[in-house]
Amino acid sequence: MNAAEKSLTSTSGRSFRDAPPPGAPEAAKPLDAWLLAKVSAFLNNPPLEFAIRDGAVLSPAEPAAARVTFASRAVLMSVLADPALRFGDAFSDGSVTVEGDLVSMLEIVNLSNTMNGKPETFLRRALRRPRTNTLAGSRDNIHRHYDIGNQFYSLWLGSTMAYTCAYYPTPTASLDEAQVAKMDHVCRKLRLKAGETVVEAGCGWGTLALHMARHYGVRVRAFNISREQIMYAREQAQRAGVGGQVEYVEDDYRNITGRYDAFVSVGMLEHVGVENYAELGSVVHRALGGRGRGFIHSIGRNYPAALQPWIEKRIFPGACPPALSEMMRIFEPWDFSVLDVENLRLHYAQTLRHWYELYEAASDKVRDMFDARFVRMWRLYLAGSIAAFTTGKLQLFQVLFAPGESNDIAWNRADIYAP
């Protein structure tokens, strides 16, 4: 049993089976039972129990992994009308509750609802809401997620404050170990040499730039449009005494200037929008000028599809994880050679499990900072993200590339894995 399978069978310890059995459904509730059957059928009758609070209960034939309770028939009908969007809102405001393991429940829903080899149709793709990742739109979108408080993020991201997929040398590594290993994995793939220059697009709290400067002896210019993150990053660099080696620039990646030996972007592409990929490619093309190496790390998909609608609305406005065919729009117009793609999907599931644990342990503090609704909203986001990676709805791609005319590329990948 591998790590991902283990998570499918793990439980949170809270057992809904200990709850008192619901009262016998009243005579007036056949409609409720019918509606619950609809929910179950919509999900291809998964091993989940569905209930209306103090009312009808629908149990599956096999043992249920979790029970989903709707506060009322009205809530149930509202969710049924637009489940992709309203389930999340109802969970956040407490009108839908889940007893049992939330991650397992979401994994079951994902697997019940597979697209079975039918990717997004052309029509559905055309009907996607337009993204708003203009310069101003991006600033607003990023502000809404990343500027809600460094103190909040520090509760559950671990000591590195890296808010992207870690790299676990072994599945039992700690979160902090894996985040440091991720930074080294990136630097090794880029074959950074002391004295080189690096430009980073979307630097988060600045940890990777700092790590590169400290441990690889390079000079880094790191761009980010989140003010809170930039301020935190500058303070860290000063404290670490590498302020002269790392420059944090509060600006959009589209405004990158200068020539560099390497371009790196970890966890920004999700916010760029497919319509801006050719422009991103032109920025990298200009920054590398026919030599050097580039590296992009991003959440992705097995096929083109929009982000889960509730996540896009409530958590990541303007975000879209690309399929590899879409990512190629960055590289192909500029004759970049893709040298190496690695999919770290299960590593992101593990990273998220660690975040989720820390988040749950700090949920009282989060409630004090925000409110109970916020606690539940982010609980669903983190649990849903674990489930998305364990069930293959999301991927994590690391792509190493170089200008097509450059032969200054590594002979093979053995050096990345040399002790």
Next chain:
Amino acid sequence: MNAAEKSLTSTSGRSFRDAPPPGAPEAAKPLDAWLLAKVSAFLNNPPLEFAIRDGAVLSPAEPAAARVTFASRAVLMSVLADPALRFGDAFSDGSVTVEGDLVSMLEIVNLSNTMNGKPETFLRRALRRPRTNTLAGSRDNIHRHYDIGNQFYSLWLGSTMAYTCAYYPTPTASLDEAQVAKMDHVCRKLRLKAGETVVEAGCGWGTLALHMARHYGVRVRAFNISREQIMYAREQAQRAGVGGQVEYVEDDYRNITGRYDAFVSVGMLEHVGVENYAELGSVVHRALGGRGRGFIHSIGRNYPAALQPWIEKRIFPGACPPALSEMMRIFEPWDFSVLDVENLRLHYAQTLRHWYELYEAASDKVRDMFDARFVRMWRLYLAGSIAAFTTGKLQLFQVLFAPGESNDIAWNRADIYAP
């Protein structure tokens, strides 16, 4: 200096500078001089000398890496009218000769003629000749290249008879070492375990299937539509005593039946045609049935473009190396997860250098088997292929993938590089 750069400066030993200087151009030849200037300008005035036999000579300002001589003004005008197609034919029939290093000359032409970030337009793509990779068309196309004689190929492919990019653990490895290392590299990426079943699409002379059966204890069904190759492969398997473990099937990949733990295809995709990729994906989808691993090794491109026209006409009818965005048409409609892409472009250049050396050493035998025209035609094909890989006009992609819903995937890639 890396291996590719080295090749750019190497010479074949035949020095055109030792040739007697051409006679002074006659008064009647200003048109010839003008035409030669046209050729040079068309290639952005590369460091090459251009001449008409016993006539005009155009020398570049810098030292020339090679001299290209046209037999007459008529030949020159014919090549100028359609260089991509007619240069190859003129070289083959001897009416264009190259003194100096042929590979260097072709590399210079490639680099003089870069597309500078402008990939194929939609119109040019639409105007590409339709490919003919129907079941019958493929059989004909494959017959024309692979059935010209096992004895011929055995002159220059080395003892493994592997006619695909090798994997050089170090740049100094021998051809045979690198071909064996390639087979192990493929098997390691596929994480083959004893007792598993493998289906191979396009098995060449059967060496990989044999290697898998012998060294990894798997059972292999290997498909190929080249009769000469299949007959050779069966004989080898009998001789090696693994006839019961490897079945060579003379049939098209589209007719693969049964379920397998792994799908593998090394060097067939170039012949499939982009229009058949979704169907190839469906074949793999059916063969794996929601579990297992898949692996495709193929020549590719940094952006969509047709194969060099002369190569497509004279050497590989119906062939087209895909861009990664095009390759995704195999995977995305079937929810396959791309796990690992490795670009081995410089390894193919090295493989081709070894083939080219062996080919040149056996050129008298090749002349006896065919004729002088054939010798030159294949000389240009091999030298041109080296140049295409060293200048980034062609890539070599190895793609590992798995059904999207499967979590039975390797934790990371360290095991591939473990001693």
